[in-house]
Amino acid sequence: MPAKGDRRAALLLRQVDTAVRAALGTAGPGLGASRSATDATARALLMLILRRRATLDWLIDRFASGRTRDAVRRVLCWALAEALYMDGLPVPVIVDTAVGHLSRRSRAEASFANAVLRRILAPGREAVLAAVRAEAPPWVRLDLGQPLYSAWSSRLSPGALEALALRLQEPAPVVVRCRRGALAEGVGGIEPLPPVAWAPEGALYRCVDAAVFFASEAWQQRAFYVQDASTLLAPGLLGVRAGERVADVCCAPGGKALLLSEAAGPGGCVVCLDRSLARMGRVRENLAGAANVRLLVGDARRGPCREGAFSAVLLDVPCSNTGVVRRRPDVRWHFTPAGRDELAIEQGRILAASARLLAPGGRLVYSTCSLEPEENTAVVRGFLAQQSGYHLERECLLEPGDWHDGAYAALVCRQA
Numbered sequence: 001m002p003a004k005g006d007r008r009a010a011l012l013l014r015q016v017d018t019a020v021r022a023a024l025g026t027a028g029p030g031l032g033a034s035r036s037a038t039d040a041t042a043r044a045l046l047m048l049i050l051r052r053r054a055t056l057d058w059l060i061d062r063f064a065s066g067r068t069r070d071a072v073r074r075v076l077c078w079a080l081a082e083a084l085y086m087d088g089l090p091v092p093v094i095v096d097t098a099v100g101h102l103s104r105r106s107r108a109e110a111s112f113a114n115a116v117l118r119r120i121l122a123p124g125r126e127a128v129l130a131a132v133r134a135e136a137p138p139w140v141r142l143d144l145g146q147p148l149y150s151a152w153s154s155r156l157s158p159g160a161l162e163a164l165a166l167r168l169q170e171p172a173p174v175v176v177r178c179r180r181g182a183l184a185e186g187v188g189g190i191e192p193l194p195p196v197a198w199a200p201e202g203a204l205y206r207c208v209d210a211a212v213f214f215a216s217e218a219w220q221q222r223a224f225y226v227q228d229a230s231t232l233l234a235p236g237l238l239g240v241r242a243g244e245r246v247a248d249v250c251c252a253p254g255g256k257a258l259l260l261s262e263a264a265g266p267g268g269c270v271v272c273l274d275r276s277l278a279r280m281g282r283v284r285e286n287l288a289g290a291a292n293v294r295l296l297v298g299d300a301r302r303g304p305c306r307e308g309a310f311s312a313v314l315l316d317v318p319c320s321n322t323g324v325v326r327r328r329p330d331v332r333w334h335f336t337p338a339g340r341d342e343l344a345i346e347q348g349r350i351l352a353a354s355a356r357l358l359a360p361g362g363r364l365v366y367s368t369c370s371l372e373p374e375e376n377t378a379v380v381r382g383f384l385a386q387q388s389g390y391h392l393e394r395e396c397l398l399e400p401g402d403w404h405d406g407a408y409a410a411l412v413c414r415q416a
């Protein structure tokens, strides 16, 4: 076997091992920002492990009797993901690298890993994956956490659930928006996407060559913003007009605030609020040059803005993120009904406080990137049942599509 392949495998394994250890216990994958080819492969592999965790664990538990130490399981996951889902290194190189990595610490663990990997992989990739499809429980086959599988199977048909789970296994495309007034002509590395029904004026492009696009002058000059099409749903429904006074109540990192700022124009004003000081740093960077925005750190539930002062409010609340599982594969393992229900209570509180910011006749869009009715329509209906003087004008649930994420938005109006 070529030594170069061995070296690549060993380097990759060290990177992925560090990143998986960091990512599995936290909210998201954690490889550094370096963009070398090995880093890109390591990142792809890490995302793969985060997507396929149930299958990988099921295979390991089936062939490894007794408890497998976390450090060993991570190496087994890396080796299996590479062997079963990636087209690159030959299986013997993968197994030897994994075993070599473990033998530096413990010969017993290395020989255990050697036996487990050889037994799992002996029938060949297609046969192993066919066995998973035939024998594993449904949440494993679909690579969903069991609580998320149960929540979805209680409201989706088996066919719809399978289609959603398969869609969420695909890597998310990188989509960029050309900012109002900027020109996309002649910019390399991107392809235009068709206009979306919920925001037809949004000039969206799929990034097909990241190296070319992110080196372009247009990107350096901030003519584009990385923005999935689903994030245009809520600002599109709010329909901010030039000159309006708008509040974006949970604004960080600022993707939707940028759209509101463009729509309000030089005669308008967008007050951007978030309770996280650290995340407000990102908003400051992302909105640099937008002269009509005011940034405020504070808690939306405690009324940091004057009541009745805004004709439009955007409220993009923290949520379970089940509509963006393609970008955040860890979400599928962390979802719990109890966590969702706690979020729904919090979302209801933020909505009730934010509605008071509206002037009579004003409009508010409540939005999430969750697909769960408990965080969407139930929160809005709960609010309307408790507060008089508001009504629901429209609501929309966007299922994840071929090239966009899922999102929910509801337009609530205050009586004039």
Ligand SMILES: C[S@@+](CC[C@H](N)C(=O)[O-])C[C@H]1O[C@@H](n2cnc3c(N)ncnc32)[C@H](O)[C@@H]1O
Pocket (backbone or CB within 6 Å): 231, 249, 250, 251, 252, 253, 254, 255, 256, 257, 273, 274, 275, 276, 279, 298, 299, 300, 301, 316, 317, 318, 319, 350
């Ligand atoms: C879904 S993110 C918003 C994304 C943002 N609208 C965008 O398009 O870039 C939710 C944000 O709400 C903030 N947040 C959570 N609870 C809050 C509260 N009580 N008051 C203000 N901000 C809050 C979080 O810090 C987080 O930045």
